[in-house]
Amino acid sequence: MTRETTSSIVDRRRFLQGALVAGGAAVAVPSILADEVAAAAAATSDTILVTVTLAGGNDGLNTIGPFTNSAYRQLRGSMAVSPNNAHVADNGLYFHPQLRRLATRYRRGEVAVVQGVGEPLADRSHFLNLARWQSAMPDSSVSRTGWLGRWLDQTPLGTFGALAVGGRGVPFHMVGTNAKVTDLPTYGNALYGSDTSDARDRVMYRAIRRMGVGAEQPWVARVGEVNALAIDAAQAVAPAMTDDVSRDGLNGEMILAARLINLNLGTRVMNVGHNGYDTHDNQISGNAEQGVHAELLGELDQALDSFFSTLTPANAQRVVVLVYSEFGRRVEPNGSAGTDHGTASKVFLIGRPVQGGIYGDAPPLGQLDNRGDLRITMDLRRVYATVLENWLETPSSAVLGASYSSLNILRQPPPPAPPESSDLRDRAARIRARREDNRLDYLRQHSPTF
Amino acid sequence: MALDRPAAAHLLRRAGMGGTNPQIADFFGLTRAEAVDRVLDTSSNPPLPNWSQFGGLEDWQAQEAIIEWWVDRMISAPPTIEEKLMLFLHSHFATARDKVEDTRLMWNQHVALRQFGMGSFRTLLEKISFGSAMLIYLDNESNVAGAEQENFARELMELHTIGHGRFEESDVVSMARAWTGHNTVGRTRENNWQYDPAYIFRSEEHDHGQKTLFGITRNWDAKETLDELCFGVKANEMSDFVARKVFQFFAHTNPAQSVVDQLAANFRANNLNMKLLVRDVLLTDDFWSPEARYALVKSPVEFMVDIMRRCGMTSEDESVRWRMSLMGMVLMDPPGVDGWGQNDYWLSTAMTWAKSNWTNNLKWRADDRNILQDLADLTPDEAADRVIHFFSIYDVSRQSRLQIRDLIEVTQRDRRWAMSYEPFAVGMFMPEVQCA
Numbered sequence: 001m002t003r004e005t006t007s008s009i010v011d012r013r014r015f016l017q018g019a020l021v022a023g024g025a026a027v028a029v030p031s032i033l034a035d036e037v038a039a040a041a042a043a044t045s046d047t048i049l050v051t052v053t054l055a056g057g058n059d060g061l062n063t064i065g066p067f068t069n070s071a072y073r074q075l076r077g078s079m080a081v082s083p084n085n086a087h088v089a090d091n092g093l094y095f096h097p098q099l100r101r102l103a104t105r106y107r108r109g110e111v112a113v114v115q116g117v118g119e120p121l122a123d124r125s126h127f128l129n130l131a132r133w134q135s136a137m138p139d140s141s142v143s144r145t146g147w148l149g150r151w152l153d154q155t156p157l158g159t160f161g162a163l164a165v166g167g168r169g170v171p172f173h174m175v176g177t178n179a180k181v182t183d184l185p186t187y188g189n190a191l192y193g194s195d196t197s198d199a200r201d202r203v204m205y206r207a208i209r210r211m212g213v214g215a216e217q218p219w220v221a222r223v224g225e226v227n228a229l230a231i232d233a234a235q236a237v238a239p240a241m242t243d244d245v246s247r248d249g250l251n252g253e254m255i256l257a258a259r260l261i262n263l264n265l266g267t268r269v270m271n272v273g274h275n276g277y278d279t280h281d282n283q284i285s286g287n288a289e290q291g292v293h294a295e296l297l298g299e300l301d302q303a304l305d306s307f308f309s310t311l312t313p314a315n316a317q318r319v320v321v322l323v324y325s326e327f328g329r330r331v332e333p334n335g336s337a338g339t340d341h342g343t344a345s346k347v348f349l350i351g352r353p354v355q356g357g358i359y360g361d362a363p364p365l366g367q368l369d370n371r372g373d374l375r376i377t378m379d380l381r382r383v384y385a386t387v388l389e390n391w392l393e394t395p396s397s398a399v400l401g402a403s404y405s406s407l408n409i410l411r412q413p414p415p416p417a418p419p420e421s422s423d424l425r426d427r428a429a430r431i432r433a434r435r436e437d438n439r440l441d442y443l444r445q446h447s448p449t450f
Numbered sequence: 451m452a453l454d455r456p457a458a459a460h461l462l463r464r465a466g467m468g469g470t471n472p473q474i475a476d477f478f479g480l481t482r483a484e485a486v487d488r489v490l491d492t493s494s495n496p497p498l499p500n501w502s503q504f505g506g507l508e509d510w511q512a513q514e515a516i517i518e519w520w521v522d523r524m525i526s527a528p529p530t531i532e533e534k535l536m537l538f539l540h541s542h543f544a545t546a547r548d549k550v551e552d553t554r555l556m557w558n559q560h561v562a563l564r565q566f567g568m569g570s571f572r573t574l575l576e577k578i579s580f581g582s583a584m585l586i587y588l589d590n591e592s593n594v595a596g597a598e599q600e601n602f603a604r605e606l607m608e609l610h611t612i613g614h615g616r617f618e619e620s621d622v623v624s625m626a627r628a629w630t631g632h633n634t635v636g637r638t639r640e641n642n643w644q645y646d647p648a649y650i651f652r653s654e655e656h657d658h659g660q661k662t663l664f665g666i667t668r669n670w671d672a673k674e675t676l677d678e679l680c681f682g683v684k685a686n687e688m689s690d691f692v693a694r695k696v697f698q699f700f701a702h703t704n705p706a707q708s709v710v711d712q713l714a715a716n717f718r719a720n721n722l723n724m725k726l727l728v729r730d731v732l733l734t735d736d737f738w739s740p741e742a743r744y745a746l747v748k749s750p751v752e753f754m755v756d757i758m759r760r761c762g763m764t765s766e767d768e769s770v771r772w773r774m775s776l777m778g779m780v781l782m783d784p785p786g787v788d789g790w791g792q793n794d795y796w797l798s799t800a801m802t803w804a805k806s807n808w809t810n811n812l813k814w815r816a817d818d819r820n821i822l823q824d825l826a827d828l829t830p831d832e833a834a835d836r837v838i839h840f841f842s843i844y845d846v847s848r849q850s851r852l853q854i855r856d857l858i859e860v861t862q863r864d865r866r867w868a869m870s871y872e873p874f875a876v877g878m879f880m881p882e883v884q885c886a
Contacts, residue, residue: 144788159799167776167800169785183800185776192806200868203860204876207853212881215847217744219793223881224849230802 047353047391050257050307050321051148051271053171054300056278058325059293060345061374064113067094071365079333081288089113091358097289098297101305102350109356111348112409116363116377118327118344133326134173136381138401147384148269149176150399151392159233160265165253165272174271182233186256188241193231205231236265250274254303258310261319268392274300277325280338291337304350316352320391320410323348324383331365332372344374347383353391353411360407382407452479456845460743463886464700465489465732466529468756471842473529486732490725492532496523498564501557512553516560517774517781518765524755525764531728532564537751538699539563540781541789543578543610545587547782555583555647556782571692571722572680575610576673582634582647588787591634595657598626605787611679613691617664624661628670631656680722689714689722696727701737702745703792709736743845744885747793750777752886753805757878760840761812761819776804806879813875822877826869830859837877850880 066072067083069092086094087103093113095103105111119132135143145153152162153176160182164170167185174181188194195201208231212224240259245252253272260267276296285291304321311319328345344363363374385396385404397403453461458477462469466489469477477485499519504512524533540563547556559581566574578584579602585591588602603625607617617625631653635646661670664683679688693713697705713730720726736742748756751774758768774780778801784790816822822840825833834855838846854876861872877883 144786180798182798185800185803190807191803192810193803200865200872203857204872207857207876208879211850211853211879212847213849215849215881216740217847217885219747219885220744220847220850220881222794223747223797223884226797226799226802227806227879227881227884230799230806233799234803 046266046268046318047393048261048267048315048319049148049269049387049391050261050319051171051173051269052254052300052304052321052323053173053271053273054277054296054323054325055273055275056325057327057329057341058277058345059279059283059329059339059342060115060325061328061331062096062283062288062293063099063297064089064093064095064346066092066362066365068092069365075331075365077333079284079288079337079339085289089358091362093358093362096294096297098294099301101301102348105305105308105350106356110352110354111350111356112354112359112407113357114347114349114359114378114383114407114409116344116360116374117324117347117380117383118374118376118378119380120376131172133324133380134171136173136384136400138381144175145177145179146171146173146175147388147399148174149179149181151388151394152176152179152181152269154394154398155268155392157268158266159229160236160260160267161269163257163260163267163270165257165260165270168273171271171273174269184237184256184260186241186246186253188234188237188256191230191234191237191241193234194238194241196235236263239263250299250303251306254307255310258307258315261315262310262312272303274303279329280334280340281336283333283338285337308351318353319351320353320387321348321350322383322387323350324380328374330372331368331374342373343369344376344378347380349383349387349409355409355411359409379404386410451482453477453482453485456743457738458485459842459844460738461485461489461732462529462842464737464746465531465534465728467524467527467533467752468759468886469529469842470759471839474842477529482733482738486729489529489531489732490729492530492568495528495530495532498561501554504553504557509547509551509553513547513556513782514771516553516557517771520781521751521755521758521765521770524751525759531568531725534700535567535724535728536560536563537749538696539567539574541784542695543584544784544787544789545583545782546784550583550586552583552586552647553782555581555586559583560782568725568728569723571717571724571727572676574724575676575680579606579610579672579676580632580649582649585632585634585649586647590629590632591636593626593630593633594652594655595627595630598623598630598657600626602626603629606675607679609788611691612684612687616684616687616691621663624663624670625675627657627659627661628663628675629672632672685718686714689717693717693727693731696724697731697734697736698792700728700731701734702742705736709734744882746886747796748884748886749790749796750774750779750801750805751781753777753884754808756841756883757809757812760842761815761821763819773804773808777801777808778804805884809878810875812878813871816871816874822874823870825858825873826862826866830855830862833858833862833873837873838880840874841877841880841883843880843882846880846882850882854880 062081065081067081067086073080081096083094085097087100088094089103089106102111121132134146136147137143152174162174162179162181164174164181164183167183170181170183193205209228212221215221215224237260240256240263245256250272257270257272274296276292279292282291283293288294308316324347325345327341327343329339329342331342334340360378363377367375369375381400381404384400386406386409388394388396388399389406390410455474455478458474459469461477462474504515507515527533545556545559547553550556559578562577562581566577588605589599590602593599593602600622604622607621607625608614631651633650633652633655635648635650637643637645658669660667663670663675664678678684690710694705694710697710697713713727716730717727731737754770754773771780779790822837825836828836834851837854838851854873857876858873861868
């Protein structure tokens with residue numbers, strides 16, 4: 001499923017900015033579409049937020065938990081993670097054995113762990129919890145928009161401003177009223193328009209680019225523009241697309257995410273999803289170092305590491321990764337080597353701009369709520385407020401409906417612009433050349449005074 | 451006023467699933483009223499199959515089988531209003547198998563939409579609201595006195611009848627209370643804890659107290675709320691909301707209030723008859739105006755059906771559900787309670803890629819299917835017209851025609867062997883083909 005809402009007003013304005021006056025008559029030049037790509041490539045100092053959605057409700061307690069704590073060991077029983085192969089953090093917490101690389105990054109001071117995070121209004125309906133974690137409105141009403149979607153509503157961006165990587169649709173937290181999110185499949189090297197090696201295709205693209213230009217019916221013109229834009233967009237992302245990214249699950253998608261950032265397409269927010277955390281059954285297999293949850297964490301650990309090692313050092317300065325799930329899991333295991341839906345969970349903020357450490361209070365294991373769940377000690381909106389205010393430079397009240405105090409996790413101010421790499425310079429030059437070529441070509445054909 | 455060929459094609463793009471050239475010729479020369487009455491006459495439409503045609507499959511496979519049946523019906527249906535109106539109603543009363551998890555209930559709803567969709571809106575509203583698919587989709591099955599579930603109550607007003615901003619939050623509370631007890635049977639001891647999705651009214655779970663809805667205090671029950679929405683204090687807002695939405699779906703997205711007012715007044719005077727509302731819309735001057743021509747972007751289903759019919763394809767020749775999912779429109783799985791949108795909603799980069807990838811793939815079938823194989827020896831102008839008319843476009847924009855003509859000229863000169871598929875391929879990118 002693909003889901004994208006667009007703002008025609010913003011878009012039309014962008015298109016119209018490129019209108020060119022020639023011989024006294026206004027001529028709409030189709031190749032202005034390439035301007036979007038070039039203009040986007042120019043902005044290299046903007047901060048970027050990558051959300052990683054662990055879908056299904058991650059067991060925060062076994063992801064990073066008090067593995068030596070006797071209450072933990074007693075409550076979790078056979079599903080307790082042994083501290084033997086775990087990686088020590090602070091405050092008596094250990095990373096799951098599979099999170100070796102993340103623990104290393106933690107020790108470098110680049111991982112903030114926020115504990116006890118949850119929705120104070122939550123019930124345990126899967127559907128409603130997910131809706132509330134992602135909508136984050138201050139009351140219990142179900143909102144049609146997500147928190148990042150509302151940020152996008154007030155932040156006009158280009159085609160690649162907001163990306164949902166993976167081709168599985170736009171996640172609810174990025175859905176806004178006018179927010180435009182491009183859902184990018186990982187088979188991007190097969191996107192129509194990306195292959196420019198064959199002269200026949202180039203002739204076709206040129207014809208498609210021009211159809212609808214100057215049409216009296218605005219929607220004929222608009223559809224023509226969008227078809228042209230899609231060709232440009234396919235060409236713009238093509239350098240990031242190799243066969244491996246579509247075959248390698250989360251790891252491939254995180255590598256793709258990093259490459260897209262390196263391409264400087266004007267991306268500000270991005271989501272990558274990791275499915276399978278709804279571990280009612282076989283969360284562990286024999287012991288907690290094996291089984292579904294351990295495998296998922298291993299994939300996550302590898303993918304996060306691949307992401308950061310793919311980013312250029314300059315881009316690493318302007319990227320923060322937010323790893324979250326829609327809720328945690330019950331402390332006491334169920335009867336099928338799994339855990340049922342719970343409440344509080346942990347959120348990670350990762351990256352060079354992060355001041356690493358453990359934030360928030362651990363929900364006391366001796367004082368579970370009447371359903372046997374962890375008590376929430378941190379409103380999830382404070383985490384979003386932190387990202388909004390200290391990274392996306394937006395007052396949290398403008399998005400969350402009320403003001404929430406942010407956590408002192410992100411370094412201020414945003415880092416300086418990285419230098420443009422030679423790759424990017426070449427790419428921008430190619431785009432400019434093609435644009436100029438198209439423009440002259442167009443004028444030759446259509447302007448009587450050229 | 452007699453219809454010319456472009457006007458007949460316009461009518462069949464909107465009221466039908468896009469007319470073939472012979473179908474368009476049949477409408478050529480009729481008056482507007484004659485033509486509209488002909489598309490509204492569904493008496494010779496084929497009957498619906500029984501559920502047994504889809505039964506015995508895994509639930510998701512049954513949905514896929516219905517989608518394929520539905521697409522084939524849209525491809526082969528006579529050029530009448532039924533199929534297009536179904537797309538409108540399915541999106542208006544959006545319900546997703548993804549949540550309902552029972553394709554048979556989705557099918558029951560589908561049959562009800564066809565059976566009641568052209569009669570009284572009040573009757574249709576009741577049939578859909580009390581249908582198990584909707585009770586489950588909008589959670590009214592768990593709406594009981596003392597623990598109200600407001601999901602259905604809100605959407606009934608906001609999405610199905612009167613629209614956002616025309617009710618208070620307190621109306622949502624009262625509406626939810628009025629609908630308490632109208633549930634599904636669910637899991638019962640008597641039924642050995644098997645889930646039973648049938649509708650049931652449980653008086654003991656219904657709130658029999660006084661409720662204030664739209665300023666009126668009484669012991670509201672579900673059906674009375676539908677009467678109040680349709681015929682009572684909300685009748686004007688309801689008719690405005692539905693008439694506007696029908697106009698936007700069939701004519702264009704930006705109607706003048708005066709046009710909507712007239713449609714709404716007639717809708718009320720006609721006892722909320724949907725067929726007469728659609729008739730009124732199709733007979734507005736607005737519908738036939740130049741502003742309305744190609745003013746709607748085809749949804750993926752409309753686009754696929756139109757192209758597949760012209761290419762002689764059926765669901766056997768294409769993985770329709772998979773293609774539709776890439777393009778963002780899986781029938782019986784709308785992405786949200788508000789269904790699918792219009793125009794810009796369908797113009798995302800990702801959807802455009804999915805559409806383009808599909809048409810680019812189709813071009814390789816032109817030869818096998820004998821599509822536009824006789825262009826090589828025509829003049830570029832003749833060949834261009836042949837391509838444009840293949841898609842039943844009779845009022846093409848200057849650039850669309852020029853680009854096809856120029857492409858043909860270059861291809862004839864430099865790559866004659868590519869004449870068998872390139873003009874067809876680029877034809878599918880004509881904005882006129884992608885618009886309705």
